[in-house]
Amino acid sequence: MRDVLNDLEAGRLLSDADPVRRAQLQMRTPQPKRFYTDVAVAAQAGGFVIQLDGKPVKTPGKALLLLPTERAAQLVAGEFDAQGDTLDLGSMPTYRLVNTAIDGVANDPQAVLEDILRFSSSDLLCYRADAPDSLVRRQNEAWDPVIDWARSALGARFNLAEGVIHVEQPRETIAVVGVHLSQRAEPLRLAALHVMTTLTGSALLALAVDFGELDAQSAWAAAHVDEDFQAEMWGHDAEAVARRASRKRDMLAAANLLEAIQA
Secondary structure, eight states: OGGGGSOTTBTTTBOOSSHHHHHHHHHHSOOOBOOOSOEEEEEETTEEEEEETTEEOBOTTSOBOEESSHHHHHHHHHHHHTOOSBOOGGGOHHHHHHHHHHHTGGGOHHHHHHHHHHHHHTOGGGEEOOSOHHHHHHHHHHHHHHHHHIIIIIOOOOOOEESSSOOOOOHHHHHHHHHHHHTTOSHHHHHHHHHHHHHHTOHHHHHHHHHTSSOHHHHHHHHTHHHHHHHHHHOOOHHHHHHHHHHHHHHHHHHHHHHHHTO
8 A cells, every 4th residue: 555655745845756846846836944953862761852943853643753763863863954944855755754654654554564565476576588688697696696585584485587477476475575574564664665665666675675685775776777777778868867866865765764773
């Protein structure tokens, strides 16, 4: 249920995922002015809060923005501190992700888990090109180690296919992935996993990052093997490059939050 994870302020304060659309919206609607001077992190029962001029930050749903570790709170605080005279919510991916986790995922974690499972049943890494040889080789080099890791570390055996025709995955495989996800059902962690899954098209890449098998940069590169190959063949499109940069920022923010909440 992807709508659970939509930005809760979409169309009002939060920027659009498309950088061109975002620029158009920003030209029409002035960004809110920065209303605070000092940003701090403070310990509180149950975790850490971000304070703006001494007042704790709340989510759009009016819940206290409470994070389990100081490191995670510092990530959000850093985004607030980096703002200029106006607030660009699009430049605050960790803050948006935390809002989504607290106001959205926490209310229905099972729906988010099931959405990640749907991605795993048609995971990007399972669909291989049959030509040209250079692309086949790149896919194998980037994706085979993750498939092998899923088999050895997770106990999940995935079927591979050439082309785009759907290949059915064993029910046992999806069940195993579901077990591992159920052990990661904390809203912040699940929200970060969902972001990485949807951005890469691969639940396996997201889980590999969470398990420490891959770093976020390597997972991002693996998810874009096909796109990079096409760009080398036909050149880069400026809008696509800008859109990819925005998506990568969200990917890295999710990975950084995952690491921070486990610190």
